[in-house]
Amino acid sequence: NIPLWDTRPLLQSNRQLQQLRLYYKFPDANVDRYTIKVNPNQWKAGLKAGLNVDRLNLDRLNVASRLNVDRLNVGSRLNVGSRLNVDRLNVGSRLNVDRLNVDRLNVDRLNVGSRLNLDWLNLDWLNLESSNNTIQPNNLKPANFKPANFKPANFKPANFKPANFKPANLKPANFKPANLKPNNLKLNTKSQKQQVLIAARELDYDAVPKQAQTWVNQHLVYTHGYGFTLSAVNKVGEGGLPYYFIKDIGSGADEGAKGSLYTSSAEIRDSIPIGQPRIYYGELTNNYIMTSTKTQELDYPSGDDNVYNTYDGNGGIAVNSFWRRLVFAQYLKDWQMVLTGNFTPKTRLLFRRNIRQRIQAIAPFLRYDADPYLVIADTSEGESAVNENYLYWIVDGYTTSDRYPYADPGDNQFNYIRNSVKVVIDAYNGDVSFYVADPKDPIIQTWSKIFPNFFKSLDTMPSSLRTHLRYPIDLFNIQSERLLAYHMTDPQVFYNQEDLWRIPQEIYAGKSKSVEPYYIIMKLPKEKSEEFILLHPYTPTGRNNLIGWLAGRSDGDQYGKLLLYQFPKQQLIYGPEQIEALINQDPIISQQISLWNQKGSRAVQGNLVVIPIEQSLLYVEPLYIEAEQHSLPTLVRVIVVYQNQIIMAQNLKEALEAIFNPEQNKTSAIIRPVEETSLP
Numbered sequence: 001n002i003p004l005w006d007t008r009p010l011l012q013s014n015r016q017l018q019q020l021r022l023y024y025k026f027p028d029a030n031v032d033r034y035t036i037k038v039n040p041n042q043w044k045a046g047l048k049a050g051l052n053v054d055r056l057n058l059d060r061l062n063v064a065s066r067l068n069v070d071r072l073n074v075g076s077r078l079n080v081g082s083r084l085n086v087d088r089l090n091v092g093s094r095l096n097v098d099r100l101n102v103d104r105l106n107v108d109r110l111n112v113g114s115r116l117n118l119d120w121l122n123l124d125w126l127n128l129e130s131s132n133n134t135i136q137p138n139n140l141k142p143a144n145f146k147p148a149n150f151k152p153a154n155f156k157p158a159n160f161k162p163a164n165f166k167p168a169n170l171k172p173a174n175f176k177p178a179n180l181k182p183n184n185l186k187l188n189t190k191s192q193k194q195q196v197l198i199a200a201r202e203l204d205y206d207a208v209p210k211q212a213q214t215w216v217n218q219h220l221v222y223t224h225g226y227g228f229t230l231s232a233v234n235k236v237g238e239g240g241l242p243y244y245f246i247k248d249i250g251s252g253a254d255e256g257a258k259g260s261l262y263t264s265s266a267e268i269r270d271s272i273p274i275g276q277p278r279i280y281y282g283e284l285t286n287n288y289i290m291t292s293t294k295t296q297e298l299d300y301p302s303g304d305d306n307v308y309n310t311y312d313g314n315g316g317i318a319v320n321s322f323w324r325r326l327v328f329a330q331y332l333k334d335w336q337m338v339l340t341g342n343f344t345p346k347t348r349l350l351f352r353r354n355i356r357q358r359i360q361a362i363a364p365f366l367r368y369d370a371d372p373y374l375v376i377a378d379t380s381e382g383e384s385a386v387n388e389n390y391l392y393w394i395v396d397g398y399t400t401s402d403r404y405p406y407a408d409p410g411d412n413q414f415n416y417i418r419n420s421v422k423v424v425i426d427a428y429n430g431d432v433s434f435y436v437a438d439p440k441d442p443i444i445q446t447w448s449k450i451f452p453n454f455f456k457s458l459d460t461m462p463s464s465l466r467t468h469l470r471y472p473i474d475l476f477n478i479q480s481e482r483l484l485a486y487h488m489t490d491p492q493v494f495y496n497q498e499d500l501w502r503i504p505q506e507i508y509a510g511k512s513k514s515v516e517p518y519y520i521i522m523k524l525p526k527e528k529s530e531e532f533i534l535l536h537p538y539t540p541t542g543r544n545n546l547i548g549w550l551a552g553r554s555d556g557d558q559y560g561k562l563l564l565y566q567f568p569k570q571q572l573i574y575g576p577e578q579i580e581a582l583i584n585q586d587p588i589i590s591q592q593i594s595l596w597n598q599k600g601s602r603a604v605q606g607n608l609v610v611i612p613i614e615q616s617l618l619y620v621e622p623l624y625i626e627a628e629q630h631s632l633p634t635l636v637r638v639i640v641v642y643q644n645q646i647i648m649a650q651n652l653k654e655a656l657e658a659i660f661n662p663e664q665n666k667t668s669a670i671i672r673p674v675e676e677t678s679l680p
Contacts, residue, residue: 202225223280284354353430356368418441420444469559483564532553545574551565579621
């Protein structure tokens, strides 16, 4: 395979020493050519010499190649060293990463701390004040219960909620006004601040006999409710029934005046404007009606007769032309509106009379509280007129969002909420006013810019209405539930969930249920006067002792503020479940309850109320009896627990006297010692 060049012609023409280049190809080498020097006189031995020289060159080449390979091997060894360095680098990097992972605890603490701060912002806890209090067992004295310092009238033993009491049951069967659960209201009389229960007498059209449920009766006659009942939370009337400040209608009322309601005293008449309390807009007014027609509207029954009236308000829409009647007949799918001959030029159509549907249609971008409440107010700021209506509904409105960053929504569909709006609805004319209660809320600021003339400032609300504003219960429930965990402000404690709370249980009409927040008038610790608050107690998770309570304030400049009172963990304070156990396991009291649970009747344990007084606690629970066939309970006893005593008396006054004035106690109150050994 070696190519041979013919050099003889060249040698004959030039006898001088020349250099010839012979090219060889070595199949096993990576060298394609190399140069050798040959003497022309040695041509005969040229080939042999060339081969020898080539061998030397090949050896040199092999040595060089070997050296290169060795160098390559040395380089590979160097690569191994580099690999060691890389491994060392990897190990170092891994150590650094592991150190970062270890520092994750600090990052988690930072995240938890940020989450705590954001969650405190999103649920409007900026007005929350926290205080630690020590219960002093013997702090209460008889002097604490003098009228100047303490008003047992504002306790709630006469809460008829457990038995679903309806004042309508006391009225004739031919007129059945529907009464929803009574609403707690603070009433300022000339002598004192009083907590009352108010219930609207709305017309329940479903209670009208089936044969009387005609189109005329439904839309022209049974158009409205009339009046309300106002009862004290602290007093009991004859036969254990509620003590009414205002009740009844018509001839049995004050001085037999037409349309007047019965009032219990001159002080009540002077403090509460009544007028003509017709309710055209309420919680049960679900059907549309036509007023000022040729058919008169039923007001209320009076003896064997009925009293009628014609609506003279400005609510609704005039349907004084055929075309309007035709349009609304099409809208309501009621062609009887076109065919009836009862309409007059003054006839008005009132629809969307249910207050929830009404405000939802007007402002669907707001959420609304589930518990609208009725108030009585003279918004004219002048003398009361007999033919005016003073009934208004107040509904709390909320702005919400589900996009607040790093905020936990819990069980809700939102993670941001503000009680930004107070809605007032006239029960007679249906006028609706939206007042901005939280002007700092960015969401309501935006809506106010979109609808510049829609919202009103809270400062423009009549003072007679502002006095009835109360802390909204739906917002309070959300805040109270979230506070079970978020009272822990230390990130490490919160991260480990070391101090979780829970809502305690109570016996409610024979069944165990969670304690609900309740309104009460009381003097908070370190405060100078009584105020209307919403209160909720707490117990630790896994234990039944009381650990604290949350109060939402409603009066004056304190409105909207939250107070959290915590008790020392090392001090045992009875919780609601322990108090219920003490009551039910006492042999004397349980025997008396068993006697009432016979012969067609049953004893009903009402709501247990925890009442902070000074630096002590009172526990009050009403006891009712009701017949199995009728839901008309009567209050028969009041049970009070204070420190190491359980007292069951006929009323709260007797129970307090048995505790604090045992020497002068001449009542039949049952006084029992507390047995702590069997507490759960």
